[in-house]
Amino acid sequence: MTNPEHTPAKYHFKAYMLLFLIPSVQIGVGIFGFQRYIYKESGHDAWISVILAGIVTHIVMWMMITTMKKNNDDDLYDIHCTLFGKWIGNALSVVIMLYFITNMTAIVRTYIEAVQSWIFPDFPTWLLGLILVVLMVYGSLGGIRVVLQLSFISFIMIAATTILFYYPLQYADWRRLLPVYDTTVQHLVAGAMKMGFTIAGFEVIFFLYTLVKDKDKALRYAQGSILFSNLLYLIIMVISIVYFSENQMPKTIWGSINLLKIIKYPFLERIEFIAIPFWMFVVLPGFMMLAWILVRGTTRIFKWNQKLTIYGIAAVVLIASTCFQNRRQIDQLNDYIGQYSVVISYYYPCLLFIMTYVRQWWKDHKGSKES
Amino acid sequence: MKSMWKIAVLIIISLCLLVGCVGTSVLEKLGLSVAVGFDGLPNNKLNVTSVILNPTTESAKKSKVISTIANSSKGARIKINSMISHSSVSGQIRVVIFDDQLGKAGVSDVVENLTRDPFLGDSIYLAMSNGSAHELLSHNYPQIPDIGTHLYEMIQQHIEDDWVPSCTVQDYRSAMYSIGSDAVLPILMKKDDSVEISGLVLFRNDKAVGTIGQSEGYLLKLLRGKQKEYLQEIGIDRIELEPHLVSHKGGKVRVVISNIGSKVRIRLTSMKPLQFQVHVHMNVELQEITDRYDFSKNEAKKLLEKKIGEELQKETDQLIQKLQRMNSDAVGFGNVYRSSVRNAHLTRDKWGEKYQKAKIQTQFHVNLIRTGTIE
Structure with missing residues (x-):
């Protein structure tokens, strides 16, 4: 049942590269406007919700890697087969793949929505969708190394953009953070749950871990990568809280872009018009990675032709993303995905973790009985 | 394989060209x-x-x-x-x-x-x-x-x-x-x-x-904590400064100061009745004084500092009363209240009622750091 080393060694990479790969999947379109959803739940204590979500993510990441270690360093598709048998296991893999393809659609559509509402109102959805999809095909055909290189660029882009956020601090009112913990635990947890769509994406470790060369260091770097994105979310959340006033935040759809709106340099008056197109570099690697994972799954389970599958995925994503006509629908899609991603990235790894231990215990138990 | 790459490159190039065609704006x-x-x-x-x-x-x-x-x-x-x-x-x-x-x-x-x-x-x-x-x-x-x-x-x-x-x-x-x-x-x-x-x-x-007006605007910006170096003219009754004045006439002494650095602390001191304490610490530089004032003595400096503070305090009190009468919380006392009271569930209307009844005390601490190049 376990998977023989069918991926050639040239596709393996060093553990520290997880530092670029995981944030590039996590950080994408969610960051544009995650603030208000959390703010609606936990008010000006939203930053505590962000920390809470971050801590849980660290724990889940540890669970994921431990699960894989216990399962001969396999990826999720193989773990499914090991734990649930061939039929149920593959069915679960298909569910995961469906989740990824929906996620891809959401990424494409939300990004296009941002471009349309901020820069080109009359930009046809299909055209920008086609551009993204063509780049996705290119990246996924190139394999994990192309994704890796692009994610390195995106990592630099993210770090560079973060520096821009110092500017809105001139308009900050730090008293808005006080009093600390002015809400209930329920609200904080509800706020942390709303981080779902934004923070999800770290579950790709389930598919990347097998390709890591030095697996003993993988956990360290995976945790480091999550720490990076958590810190970024925390910084942006705190800046948003001190920048927007109580009733202004819920009205702001694209909180992070609005933060950039105040920035003004003598040579460049409106930075967001540059930041949004540049953000394509940040959105793309995550998008490519999901496609790459999907293709790995289809070749493993259905033995489909890789190239044709990628074209198929591209067509599906393109058509699906043009089906969303307005803001309300996109919001709804993101909301659903947010809920599913909480299940798939948090509850489900816990289940796998427990099952792995139960299976081991059961095997040991049976083994000791037989002997 | 090669022909496919060619096609892909062609598609990408043509797409890039297409992007350029979206809504041109010629200056x-x-x-x-x-x-x-x-x-x-x-x-x-x-x-x-x-x-x-x-x-x-x-x-x-x-x-x-x-x-x-x-x-x-x-x-x-x-x-x-x-x-x-x-x-x-x-x-x-x-x-x-x-x-x-x-x-x-x-x-x-x-x-x-x-x-x-x-x-x-x-x-x-x-x-x-x-x-x-x-x-x-x-x-x-x-x-x-x-x-x-x-x-x-x-x-x-x-x-x-x-x-x-x-x-x-x-x-x-x-x-x-x-x-x-x-x-x-x-x-x-x-x-x-x-x-x-x-x-x-x-x-x-x-x-x-x-x-x-302008001088009230100065104080408002000072209270909001964003005031930079700017001149403010203050009138002080001559009698107040009597001991150190060289000539003795009636009327007012005009003092022009420039704010070099100020620190404003607004604190909620009591909930019922609602009371705020505004403490302003100002480092000022004397720019002009319309009378000959004897700066050689230490007490003279102290007295002037005190009188400037008192005058500013009086004007600020008037300004705050004016704001309260208009029910406009331009200083942001409501934010202080909201940030210091847990579970306040404050709304705009509730705050509007509270604000007008609030008692706001101001206190100025002026530090005259220099009197220009002469004494």
């Missing part, structure tokens, strides 16, 4: 709006005045002014578009002015729709005109080639180095949507052939409720 064909004025008319109509940078290089005037009456600001843009030879764009708007009529009726509709449009930045300055905004913008000023840019630079300079608090769209919206603070905007007044900032207008929610 020469655009009418760049720099300033916009809104005048409120009866029946919710607006008289919109737009200052457009003149694209014809030969003309002497750098800008031209077009105005129209419409139901909405975008409706006005449609009408303005039909009056000029270029298509009017709003991406370069830097100043938005509305008249006192509209100010009293509420300006949030205009401001909200400015923010709705992504092409308008959040750093646009808002101001109120004393009298019609149309008159202010369309007057032919012999000294000012382009009124839009002139206003922008004037307001910017006053915010950066002077007594005007920051009045960008973000400042206005942030105050309007916060529970415990109200917005303040500068007032522009046409004076013959020039424009001046005559004072500040105070808001309650989105409606203008009153005005304050």
Whole structure:
């Protein structure tokens, strides 16, 4: 049942590269406007919700890697087969793949929505969708190394953009953070749950871990990568809280872009018009990675032709993303995905973790009985 | 494999070329709006005045002014578009002015729709005109080639180095949507052939409720904690400074100080009755004194410091009382209350009632760090 080393060694990479790969999947379109959803739940204590979500993510990441270690360093598709048998296991893999393809659609559509509402109102959805999809095909055909290189660029882009956020601090009112913990635990947890769509994406470790060369260091770097994105979310959340006033935040759809709106340099008056197109570099690697994972799954389970599958995925994503006509629908899609991603990235790894231990215990138990 | 790559490259190149075709904007064909004025008319109509940078290089005037009456600001843009030879764009708007009529009726509709449009930045300055905004913008000023840019630079300079608090769209919206603070905007007044900032207008929610003058504006900015180095003249009764004055006459001694660094702490001291304590620590430099004052003694300096503090305190108390009467919390006591009381569940209306009854004590601690180059 376990998977023989069918991926050639040239596709393996060093553990520290997880530092670029995981944030590039996590950080994408969610960051544009995650603030208000959390703010609606936990008010000006939203930053505590962000920390809470971050801590849980660290724990889940540890669970994921431990699960894989216990399962001969396999990826999720193989773990499914090991734990649930061939039929149920593959069915679960298909569910995961469906989740990824929906996620891809959401990424494409939300990004296009941002471009349309901020820069080109009359930009046809299909055209920008086609551009993204063509780049996705290119990246996924190139394999994990192309994704890796692009994610390195995106990592630099993210770090560079973060520096821009110092500017809105001139308009900050730090008293808005006080009093600390002015809400209930329920609200904080509800706020942390709303981080779902934004923070999800770290579950790709389930598919990347097998390709890591030095697996003993993988956990360290995976945790480091999550720490990076958590810190970024925390910084942006705190800046948003001190920048927007109580009733202004819920009205702001694209909180992070609005933060950039105040920035003004003598040579460049409106930075967001540059930041949004540049953000394509940040959105793309995550998008490519999901496609790459999907293709790995289809070749493993259905033995489909890789190239044709990628074209198929591209067509599906393109058509699906043009089906969303307005803001309300996109919001709804993101909301659903947010809920599913909480299940798939948090509850489900816990289940796998427990099952792995139960299976081991059961095997040991049976083994000791037989002997 | 190779042919597929060729096709892929071709597709990507052609797509890149296609992207370039989305909505071109040729600079020469655009009418760049720099300033916009809104005048409120009866029946919710607006008289919109737009200052457009003149694209014809030969003309002497750098800008031209077009105005129209419409139901909405975008409706006005449609009408303005039909009056000029270029298509009017709003991406370069830097100043938005509305008249006192509209100010009293509420300006949030205009401001909200400015923010709705992504092409308008959040750093646009808002101001109120004393009298019609149309008159202010369309007057032919012999000294000012382009009124839009002139206003922008004037307001910017006053915010950066002077007594005007920051009045960008973000400042206005942030105050309007916060529970415990109200917005303040500068007032522009046409004076013959020039424009001046005559004072500040105070808001309650989105409606203008009153005005304050320049020296009160100075204190307001000081209390908001954003005051930079700027001169303030203070009158102190001569009798108060008697022991150290060289000549003995009646009347007042005028002292001009410049603020070198100040620290403002506003604390909620009691909930019932509602009491605030404002503590201001100021480092000042003496710029001018209209009498001969004997600085050689240590006590003389101390006395002057004390008297300056007392005078500032008196003026600040008056200002705060005025604000309370108008029910405009421009200083942001509500934010202090909200941030120091747990589970306050404060709303704007609740705070409005509380604010007017609040007792606010001020205390100034002035540190005269130097008296210029002479004593």
